[in-house]
Amino acid sequence: MSKGALEDAKLYYALAVNTRRVDFDDLCDEIAETCTLTSADIKAVLDRVIWAMVSHLKNSELVQFGDLGNFRISVGSTGSATPEEFSASMLRKPKVVFHPGKRLQEMRDVAKFARFTVDKDDGAEGGGV
Structure with missing residues (x-):
């Protein structure tokens, strides 16, 4: 609530609205239309990208x-007040x-x-x- 506004005053805020959802399969199909890879190739590569990212992120990289x-x-x-008091x-x-x-x-x-x-x-x- 903004300073000086009445208790029952309504405020309006900006909110992003998505016009549609593009799913993974559609995205892979769209990419395949613009290159020499098939949709299946793209899915396989992205699967391995995610696998590699998880591996590196687990190693704090x-x-x-x-x-x-x-x-x-x-x-x-x-x-915690002291390093000794800190725990996982x-x-x-x-x-x-x-x-x-x-x-x-x-x-x-x-x-x-x-x-x-x-x-x-x-x-x-x-x-x-």
Whole structure:
């Protein structure tokens, strides 16, 4: 709530809306249409890429993936007053952190936005939004 706003005031925020979902098979088919590899070849390569990335991330290595970006493991914990008091039970679940590469950052910098309005459900049967 912004400073000085009334208690019952509503605030509106931006929210990204995905227009559709592109699944793995569709993405592989699309790539196959623009190169000499088959969709099955692309799936096999990406399977091995994931396998190799997991192996390197488990070894605390940063994985640099060309123009796509970097992947690394991040971990946090609760604090302890002394090093002796610290224990593994204080660790939080590790996260995979992705930092986009230059091309993805450039795409983000030129992204365009438009207002998207969702029709409210009128209560009639047959669904909603």
